[in-house]
Structure formats: C-alpha cells, structure tokens
Amino acid sequence: LTDEDGHGRDLVVGWMRELDLDVGIDVVGNIIGTWNCASGAPVMTGSHIDTVRTGGRFDGNYGVLAGLEVIQTLKEAGITPTRPLAVGIFTNEEGARFAPDMLGSLVYVGGMSVEEALDVIAIDGARFADELEKIGYNGPNPCPGPSPHAFVELHIEQGPVLESIGFRLGSVTGVQGISWQELTIVGQSNHAGTTPMSMRRDPAFVAARITVFLRDLAMRYGPPQVCTVGKVDLVPNLVNVVASKVTMTVDVRNTDEAVLRRAELEFAEFLSVVAQEEDVTISTRTLARFEPVTFDERVVDIVSDVCQSFEVPAHRLPSGAGHDAQMFARVCPTAMIFVPSIKGISHNPAELTDDADLSLGADVLLHTMLRLASTDFTIESNT
C-alpha cells in the first residue's frame, strides 16, 4: 500500500482493461479482473504484486501476469472457455508491512473481518485503511467475495527442491503451517564498561540465545522444520550501552500441524526458562498463525495430468511459503503450479527462473484453467 504499490496496481489494471476484462476492486483493495465469456462462477487464478523490500521480480508478479497471458492467448486463438476466467491481485500477500501476510485473500474468503483488516497498523505506524485510501484502492466490492468455481495459482517455487531433483514443474499438494510471533524482551539498560557480567540483564544477549535455540530446534526436528529470526531491533542500539529492550520476530513453519504445535510449545517453555535465567521479561504477540493446508486432490491431479500432457512430469511437493491459494482452499477446489527457482533463491533481487520454465508454467496454467472450467466438482471422482 505504498505509492509504489499504487503505481504497480495502476500498471497491471491498465493491462487488464486492455484485455477488456471487468475490473472489480473490493474494500481491502483486492483487484479481480474477469473475462465474462460465459456464465457461472469463474475459474480464478492470480497471486500478488506486493513484494518484500529486497525481493525479486517473479514472486507473485509471475502468477498475475501469466494469468493475463492465458486470457490474451485464448482470446487471440479464438478459444472461449465454458466458464468465466478471472485473475486476482491480492493485497498484502507478503506481510512485509502489515500483519498477517496473505491479508487480502484471507479477507476475500471471510477468514478475517473487513473491520479488523482496515485497522491493522503497519510496522511504520500507518493504518491499513489510510494507506489503502491514499493509493485509491479502497474499492466498493464487498468481502467476503463470491467463491470461484476453482482456484489455481502459478508461482515460482522459491526453494531449491525442484532444481535439486531435476524437475521443471511442481504440482503443489499443500502449504506448510506458519507461526509468526513478535517478542519484546525488556532488561536493564546500563554502561557497557562498568557493569559486571554477573549483574547484567541484557535483552540483546537473550535475543541471541533465542536465535541460537531456534536454529538448534530446527536442526533437531529436521526437515521440513524451519525457524527464522529475520527482524531484530535493539533500544537504544549503541555500542557502549547494554540494551534496555529488544523486539524481534520469530518465523516457525512445518507441514505437520502437530509438529508445529510441539515446536511452538517447546519454544514457549524455553522463553520462560531464559527469561528467568537472565532476569528479563519476555512478552509475545502472534503476528500470524496459519495451519498447514492440504490442496484439493482433484485439482492437484489435473495439474499433474496437464504437465504430463506436455511430456514434462510434475513433482508433487508441499509449499514452504504461504500463498494466496491456501486461503481459497477454504472455499473452492484449489491447487498450485510451481516452476523452479534457480539455486532456490527468493526474497532476493537475484531471484531467477529460466525463461523456458516460465513459459512452460504459463502453458500449464492455461490448460489447467480450461480443464477446471469443464470439470464438475459437485460429482465425486473415482480416485
């Protein structure tokens, strides 16, 4: 919801209008461009165009632009799907400025109230509603929005799995659970030269112990457990002053809800112990908490079938990252398509995928959307 986000939205909305799509904007800024070529609920694709501060070009943008490419290609080929096709741009997927992440798609499916979303305060102190209004994307459409017939999101993997096993396509079976916490550690500010080590109540040292503990926990649990401390702020943050306060974030993920809960519990116990040992107070605040998501097997199968039809087999894998698709999985048959990330690098300007893989992914998206349009999900499949 920065000015730059506004400019990006204007650009992509312009492209939607060039494709003669009906563009609707809802109360939390989600943009849905629909090709009303038929009646009924649309097959929807889409992703996000917001980014982390040091992100790459493909994360999110790829899925949105490929969706538009699918519609343009079908129009140019004179092919009319049996249902409307829609491309969504969902607000604040990254959660880099507002928590939780995937906020737009969460509100779209009714997982968070509009009022609560509009009142979210950014890490820079700005209010969601004010920032949305400033860029002119406080639209009229209500949330929750209408459920699509089916949802499929095309995204870069953002991890090293596909490349390391030599697959060009991934059929995503689900999304791992995400637990985000913000910790506030309060100790006692003091002079770095005169305060004996035994008398210190140093929140910076406690933050370090927490960071080391989380690495140890992740290594003990083994893959797919991951733990990250990505944000740490000391007060007053000066060379010769024992800090008075540290705020830090903790990102813990696992594909298994039971294991994720065990990790959270063990971490909470550690916080209690370290707070006592170091004579500091630690308060915690949940920034986001999403259980692992399992995608619709029928959609996962369709993605795999389409990949096979290109004679490029898809590897079935869970997603390490959160995606808007996981929200749509609550309201309609949903899955995702992955293309590889070179060296697994993402959230980094060096993020890259081969042109051929990007193109292949868009082809798979096109045929998957057509297949979804002609699939009646009210009939249970045999598999």
Added chain:
Amino acid sequence: LTDEDGHGRDLVVGWMRELDLDVGIDVVGNIIGTWNCASGAPVMTGSHIDTVRTGGRFDGNYGVLAGLEVIQTLKEAGITPTRPLAVGIFTNEEGARFAPDMLGSLVYVGGMSVEEALDVIAIDGARFADELEKIGYNGPNPCPGPSPHAFVELHIEQGPVLESIGFRLGSVTGVQGISWQELTIVGQSNHAGTTPMSMRRDPAFVAARITVFLRDLAMRYGPPQVCTVGKVDLVPNLVNVVASKVTMTVDVRNTDEAVLRRAELEFAEFLSVVAQEEDVTISTRTLARFEPVTFDERVVDIVSDVCQSFEVPAHRLPSGAGHDAQMFARVCPTAMIFVPSIKGISHNPAELTDDADLSLGADVLLHTMLRLASTDFTIESNT
C-alpha cells in the same frame, strides 16, 4: 554536536562567563573556562556534557558543574589558588554518534590529528566538522592544547563497586582498556519458508553466535573482563526474510592490556571459524582502541589524602568506563575522584547518586585542586 548539544554548551558557557572565566574554544569544540587568578599552567578539571541517547543526568555533567562550583566557592570564600584553575568541557566523550569516544580530549592531548577528527563520519552519516560548525563551536584555539599543571576529573562511578562495599568515595587508579569493533557479516538473503536450514547462510544467526560467544568469553575470563554487543542492525530486517547482512558492534574491556589482547585474539579466531562454518564473510573495523591507563600515583595519593581529611576513606579502584582524564594522563599528572552510583546504574535515565555524596565529591575536588596547585611535580616524591 546535535542542536541539543549546542544548547547545552550555550548554557554552561553562560555560567562560565557569569564566573568571569576566560572561555576558549578550540578547533574540535573543546571549551576551556579558566580562572586566571595566578600565573603558570593551570590545574585543570572537567569532563563532558554530551550523553548517550538514553543516558542519565550525572554522567559527565557532574564533573563539569562541580568544577564551576569549586571556582565559585573559592571566589566567594576569598581564597586565591597559587595557580590558575580551569574547567574543560570535552567534545564527544561518549562516542555515541562519532567514533572514537573521548575524541575531544584525545585531540587536545595530540593523540589524534585535527584533520582526522574533522573528517569523522557519524552513525547518521553527518561529518564531524559540519556538525561542529552548525552549532557554532568550531573555535579558533589550536590543538594539541597547552598541557595543564595537573588534571583531576570528578565523575560518578557508573558501576556497582563503591556501593556494594559501602564506600562513598573512590580514588581512581586507572582506566581499563577499551576495544571497539564494528563487524559486517554478509550472508545470503532468502525466503524464510522455503530455504532448508542446511542451505542457509544467515548473518543474523552468526550475529547471535557471536553474541553468545562473547558472553561465554567474559564468563571464562572472569572479572574485570566485560564484553557487550549493544548495536545490531539487520538488512532487510523483515519477519519472513533470512537477512542478507548484519552490522554489529563489539565492546571488549579489561584493565590488563595482555588479557585484553588475548581476548581480541581469541575473538578474531572465533570469527574466522564461524565465518567458515556458516559460509558468510565477516569484515571488521576498529572503532576505538585504547590501552589501559595507569594514573599518576602522586595524584591518586593526594585524592586519597583529601578524602581522609574529610574522615571519609576512599576506596582505590580502576575505572570500568573510559574518561577524558585518561587522555590527560598522557601529558600531565592525572587522576580521578568517583562517587557511588546507586545500584550501579548508568547510561540509563534512572542513573542516581545521593545528594550528600555529590556534595562530598565536589568538596574533595576543591581541596584536591588546591593541593595540586601547590604541588611541584618536577620533584620526585619519596613513595
């Protein structure tokens, strides 16, 4: 050298002029107020009026204001010392904005060139000379400045020693050595959800290991070894991004130069090991490095004698913090007087000393300055 520092200087210079002192300002902004009541080199006292961002009221200010109180008291009592008395306010003692700390007194005694000092860049990017000019304290007096006959600084202890052993006065025997480094750790920015732990090159985790190592080192070495990580900055500092870069400061102090060197060496070896283990690069920059200082025994004895004359014995102790006095120890007989800090708290708004102790310290300063004025340091003492 902020505007607030300028206002503080204006206030204290005004008080100096009310006492009819000759006020001289040198090229790095040191302010010397001299009572030219006699001929010869002055007995100088003084300290600093700059502060860390979350400092207390006494650190530095106490020594400067007590110096002015000494002169006012002598004038009111009609007592004329046998030498001029001078009170110095030394620029950037804390080093909170410009490195090294004690910059003003260091330049005054010729330990750093004026040119080098004027070119120092602040943590906020400002240049020392520009900031000095902005507040109007780029004075005409040259550095190095004239050596005083003797120097004595009155300061709060900023540590818990005097209080814990029940002494109201400290006769300071020297200052521990200080080693300040800035570390820059470069790893690889990546997605917190999709990057397996085994593939991470996480500078935030390395910063945590370094912080824990330094605590361990300080505990192994035992008192008076202290190590502090007071400043840590992650890039991009976001919840769901493995950091690309961390800059952090390290403050290591000991009263024994050999032990301090051993600590530095052991730390450097650890950095080399951890950089290899975690596949990051670590570069180091020295922000300040001062060897431990031993004060002039004759001045230390005079301080102790004066305390005894008040029937309040002084405890002899080294200073954990750096002080302007340690720079003057290079050019003239020098020592310090300490009063207790309640609970040892300093660099904290809660910093406090009993009024009675503050008053007693100023009395000791007065009589010490008179004794120093009448002492001929060219004659070796019998002790």
